[in-house]
Amino acid sequence: MRQSSRAQAAAYGFLTLTLIFCLLPFLWVMFASIDPNATLFLSLPKAVTADHFVKIFTANNGGRWFFNSLVTVGATTGLVVVVGGMGGYALSRSSAWWKRPLLYAIILIRVLPPTALIVPLYKVMLIANGVMGALVRGVVPADSTRAAMRIFGFVDGYLGLILVLSAMQLPLALWIIKTYFDLTPRDYEEAALMDGANGFQRMRRILVPMALPGLGAAGLLTFIGAWGDFLMPLTFISSAELQSLPIGLFRAFTRANTVDYGYLSALAVLYMLPAVAAFGFARRFLVRTFTGGIKG
Amino acid sequence: MASISIDNVRKSFGAAEVIKGVSFEVADGQFAVLVGPSGCGKSTLLRMIAGLESVTDGDIKLDGRRINDVPPDQRGIAMVFQSYALYPHMTVAENIGFSLELKRVGKAKIRAQVRQVADMLQLSELLDRRPSALSGGQRQRVAIGRAIIKQPRVILFDEPLSNLDASLRVQMRAELQRLHQELKPTIIYVTHDQVEAMTMADTIVVLNQGNVAQWAHPIELYRRPTSTFVATFIGSPRMNLIRGIIAGQEAVPSFAAAEGWTVPLAGSTAARGQPVWLGIRPEDIRLVDAGAAADLSCKVAIVERLGAETYLSVVNGADTLLVRVQGDVALRPGDTVQLALERAGFHLFDQTERRF
Numbered sequence: 001m002r003q004s005s006r007a008q009a010a011a012y013g014f015l016t017l018t019l020i021f022c023l024l025p026f027l028w029v030m031f032a033s034i035d036p037n038a039t040l041f042l043s044l045p046k047a048v049t050a051d052h053f054v055k056i057f058t059a060n061n062g063g064r065w066f067f068n069s070l071v072t073v074g075a076t077t078g079l080v081v082v083v084g085g086m087g088g089y090a091l092s093r094s095s096a097w098w099k100r101p102l103l104y105a106i107i108l109i110r111v112l113p114p115t116a117l118i119v120p121l122y123k124v125m126l127i128a129n130g131v132m133g134a135l136v137r138g139v140v141p142a143d144s145t146r147a148a149m150r151i152f153g154f155v156d157g158y159l160g161l162i163l164v165l166s167a168m169q170l171p172l173a174l175w176i177i178k179t180y181f182d183l184t185p186r187d188y189e190e191a192a193l194m195d196g197a198n199g200f201q202r203m204r205r206i207l208v209p210m211a212l213p214g215l216g217a218a219g220l221l222t223f224i225g226a227w228g229d230f231l232m233p234l235t236f237i238s239s240a241e242l243q244s245l246p247i248g249l250f251r252a253f254t255r256a257n258t259v260d261y262g263y264l265s266a267l268a269v270l271y272m273l274p275a276v277a278a279f280g281f282a283r284r285f286l287v288r289t290f291t292g293g294i295k296g
Numbered sequence: 297m298a299s300i301s302i303d304n305v306r307k308s309f310g311a312a313e314v315i316k317g318v319s320f321e322v323a324d325g326q327f328a329v330l331v332g333p334s335g336c337g338k339s340t341l342l343r344m345i346a347g348l349e350s351v352t353d354g355d356i357k358l359d360g361r362r363i364n365d366v367p368p369d370q371r372g373i374a375m376v377f378q379s380y381a382l383y384p385h386m387t388v389a390e391n392i393g394f395s396l397e398l399k400r401v402g403k404a405k406i407r408a409q410v411r412q413v414a415d416m417l418q419l420s421e422l423l424d425r426r427p428s429a430l431s432g433g434q435r436q437r438v439a440i441g442r443a444i445i446k447q448p449r450v451i452l453f454d455e456p457l458s459n460l461d462a463s464l465r466v467q468m469r470a471e472l473q474r475l476h477q478e479l480k481p482t483i484i485y486v487t488h489d490q491v492e493a494m495t496m497a498d499t500i501v502v503l504n505q506g507n508v509a510q511w512a513h514p515i516e517l518y519r520r521p522t523s524t525f526v527a528t529f530i531g532s533p534r535m536n537l538i539r540g541i542i543a544g545q546e547a548v549p550s551f552a553a554a555e556g557w558t559v560p561l562a563g564s565t566a567a568r569g570q571p572v573w574l575g576i577r578p579e580d581i582r583l584v585d586a587g588a589a590a591d592l593s594c595k596v597a598i599v600e601r602l603g604a605e606t607y608l609s610v611v612n613g614a615d616t617l618l619v620r621v622q623g624d625v626a627l628r629p630g631d632t633v634q635l636a637l638e639r640a641g642f643h644l645f646d647q648t649e650r651r652f
Binding site for chain 2: 185187188190191192193194195196197201205206209210
């Protein structure tokens with residue numbers, strides 16, 4: 001009895017230590033972001049300041065970075081959910097012989113480290129960028145070509161980054177959504193067909209509401225994955241005004257001579273917030289609340 | 297309401313033909329049941345009538361009009377799925393009213409019609425619930441409500457009671473019959489359960505391996521099955537089949553069982569010496585006292601005492617016969633019993649298992 005309670009105490013002690021160890025980075029970032037004298041060492045702030053946060057938006061272009069991140073990652077999430085939703089549905093319902101090989105090929109894309117492919121990918125994007133440049137110059141007046149390319153360019157433009165991020169996140173989303181549709185019997189669609197719903201109505205009124213948990217899970221993972229991606233914005237974005245949060249964070253850390261730990265931490269906190277918010281938003285879709293339409 | 301005619305309909309999936317030239321008709325307001333073992337093609341046929349499967353060959357006609365290529369929602373046919381397929385994210389009222397909503401019927405009108413259907417099906421209290429909060433029988437009724445609100449010319453049922461427990465099934469069977477009497481729709485109902493078929497149908501189509509084995513009124517099917525397949529499929533417990541040959545004189549033919557006993561036949565058209573199957577239903581075999589005139593004697597193998605009646609499984613050589621006796625009979629396995637066969641209950645089938 002005594003032996004086991006001692007063992008239990010040891011176990012709890014060990015777990016507590018592990019917990020503290022895991023929490024330390026978060027605590028350090030939290031404390032440092034509001035500490036006017038933040039250092040490399042963890043300490044309770046003696047005073048509280050919002051200066052670091054203010055500095056992000058005043059001394060640097062933090063608002064712009066934040067906006068860029070939200071636009072590219074938001075568009076990526078939207079694109080992946082729409083394309084993954086339709087593709088996942090098709091993959092689930094298809095009985096073609098090439099379905100299984102295709103599914104494994106798709107997941108293989110996800111398995112390969114993107115770093116290994118970054119050079120050929122850059123080359124491909126550069127060619128696409130040239131084509132797009134010619135197109136844009138043909139349509140848009142010369143003085144606004146540069147602005148248009150910031151949106152539609154494949155290199156150093158929103159569109160290119162969005163497509164690359166989407167391509168990276170799409171395989172997993174396809175798999176999640178495909179698996180989800182596998183669990184959704186065809187009977188629902190056929191019932192809707194008998195009720196007189198056309199293709200669009202079946203998708204909008206039956207399939208999407210029923211697949212919401214799957215779409216939500218895929219969307220959340222896409223958002224978090226794309227939000228945390230560093231290599232793609234680093235490679236494909238060079239203009240300062242298109243720079244996103246992870247790059248801003250990286251540059252702040254590697255800036256010459258001194259490191260401003262308070263500023264760095266504030267930026268880190270800002271960088272973490274949307275991911276947490278996305279989780280909070282998607283959480284309610286993740287639980288499959290709808291059961292009982294089928295069988296007894 | 298409407299009549300349906302199925303004319304030499306075929307269906308192939310790739311090289312496999314699952315419906316091999318099926319023909320039958322369902323008159324206006326009739327309750328028709330398609331029955332058969334699993335894999336006989338009955339659900340496929342129903343889905344073809346609904347428009348969910350294409351027709352490979354032949355015609356499906358609704359009131360004389362060919363509907364092979366009419367989209368499902370324009371056929372005026374409603375379907376109740378085996379799984380019910382109630383939309384889980386909609387309330388009962390939304391489920392029932394969905395087809396009207398798609399037709400852009402006004403909200404107030406939908407509400408009124410949904411209420412009317414719900415009253416008929418005793419669902420009025422449940423209109424705001426979601427399917428997940430309903431019992432099996434309630435879900436079944438919502439599925440029926442979703443079908444009848446369309447005022448369809450024909451309602452198709454695909455094994456609608458197979459997910460319910462036994463007592464609920466009996467209750468829903470009665471409700472379906474009541475509904476049919478009230479609304480008089482033409483109904484085509486698929487089941488593998490011959491009891492459901494017998495109790496509800498005006499006409500039964502027995503399907504076997506993609507062919508119509510027999511198409512008739514339930515009692516006609518029971519009294520005059522045209523093949524050993526129908527004979528053993530319809531009726532519970534199933535009909536006994538005994539192997540033997542036609543023996544005796546030309547004027548007084550008799551059946552000589554392979555196990556050695558003989559019984560006279562009245563007016564058989566089969567030739568002497570011809571191998572046949574003698575079919576006899578369990579209720580057409582009587583127990584007789586020792587000493588009285590008996591046709592054969594058997595050894596009891598299994599006794600099932602149900603109270604009101606008793607099922608005996610008796611053995612005579614290689615044959616095992618099922619006997620259904622009224623009332624309770626306290627026999628034990630191993631006992632010997634004397635059996636008399638009711639001549640009126642004889643069904644003779646030839647070697648190809650067709651009726652003479």
